[in-house]
Amino acid sequence: MLEAAFRGGGRYWALLGFWGLLVALGLGAWGRQFTEGLTVTGMSQDVTWGIYIAQFTFLVGVAASAVMVVLPYYLHNYKVFGRMVILGEGLAIAAVLMCMLFIFVDMGQPTRVANVLLHPTPNSMMFWDMVALGGYLVLNLLIGAVTFDAERREAPPPHWIKPIIVLSIPWAVSIHTVTAFLYSGLEARAFWMTAILAPRFLASAFASGPSLLILLALILRRFTRFDPGEEAIRKLALIVTYAMTVNIFFVGVELFTALYSDMPHHTYPFRYLYLGLHGHDSLVPWMWFGAALTVVCVTLLLVPRTRNDLRLLPFLCAGVILAIWIEKGVGLVITGFVPNPLGRITDYAPTGVEVAVTLGVYGFGFLVLSLLYKIVVNVRERMIPA
């Protein structure tokens, strides 16, 4: 079954080659970062986390969103997702691997990474994040491998895997909750210290993750004989619509609390994001672009005619992914550091090295995803009666 990953046409190898190139680029850049230190990044004493931790946060959401196909299929016996579930699990595996790598490349002393396990610290949310992510990776690898192997043999999956599948559902919720707690438990940062952060993370994750899954499903439909099913795609689009609408509501709740109470420490971050604070406005165009994108996408998703238009859907999904990426991957992390504890504002922009490392990690993730999906497609194509 696994050997299928290494058999494919020219287009498949070109795809793998492209991801490989990104990985090589990232490795080169990371090598420089490793020898010179994090000085090669755009981070500073004031903005101590940047694009790496932001991508980590975004991708935890993508990983968690697999639950949006796993839950209906296994708990509600929603058969339509039958061919979609394995794609969700594959995406979760690739996303968790990227999350771990983004944490790793952010470390000042990466050779000491084992210290987190050698000195387990239950009061640190970062420790729990590591436990949650590691566990989620194992769960998805195990569930994906066992259920897919059974399917390949056209046999029902073994009974012992059922409780593990059930366990994976709250586990998915927990990875993004713990990631939110990483931020929301800090009294030092008013922007992050909000109880709605975890629900917001989950809502935006359940919009961006399934959007990515739709795009991947559409790509597979287009380029392979494996069809995850039009109804499954439409149902996922509905999930995206609900999640994105809930996310807008949560953002609105957040904005009301900050702006109506008018407490300086709660309004500063939002002013920094949407208006600029004391002339610092580098994120403003991003945020308004993201807001506009959100409104357009949600409007078109809410209308059944446009949502069900499979030619329009990929653009809406790409729009949702980009909007959430701007929210989490650009705005969320940097703004937590504005202003700093002494009232100063330091701008942050990633350097070329940071961008290259980031592309490298994404390249690795999509390389893994391509290999996993190749195996799935290969088996599924063989199962289609000629």
Next chain:
Amino acid sequence: MEKKTRREFLKEAGTAALGLGWALPLAAAGCAPRGHNIAGSQRQWAMVVDLEKIQDPAVREAAQKACARTHNIPHIPDPQEEIQWIRVESFEHVFEDQIHGAMPPHELERSVLVLCNHCTNPPCVRVCPTQATWKRESDGIVMMDMHRCIGCRYCMAACPYGSRSFNWRDPRPFIETDAEGKFLSDFPTRTRGVVEKCNFCAERLRDGLEPACVEAVREVPGGEGALVFGDLTDPHSEVSHILRETPSRARRVTLGTGPNVFYIG
């Protein structure tokens, strides 16, 4: 029939498990030991900064210079990579939550020395994933283990005072040396990729000495008592006496961190 029952069971179990997904991290957070409080410390070192006396730039410089030399602190010109254990900030920024519009400018612009507050309930210790920073039970100092720190900078995100600095690059080329090229102190130099901060001169306290900054300001005319150091749990210590007799303030006390650097004057 049996199949259906199992499905029903799975549904219920799944719903219950979904609830658990929310509860697990919460429970973890609730169970997290918060034992590093003042009651757990046998002593609590504290510092009182006299704002009147540190208005003399010579006093501030003496403190900063003594600190840098004692701990081989590099001088990195880029302010965004600078390592600072004790720094000068203006009153309006240090006590942002204690100022108001009717205060005169000279009040707002007063210079304040800021350093690690060696909090009674330190958020940096709470978040560190490797216990590379911890609250020492014998005397309440928030310590750093430079060999264990993985450089994740979570402590810097958690510190509400901006008291921590990260070594973005190798600090050694920026450390002051003597004529023979040797570092001025035998305090271990740091490597790149770790976080550091004021340690209340734990290494000097061990030898029965006062922190270097406290000693240095005493040498400056008019600097005597600008920085006073002592044990807060001892009612007869000088810091306890001052804080009993004189109005004082501390930084961002509403956060509940329990800062142990106090300001008078």
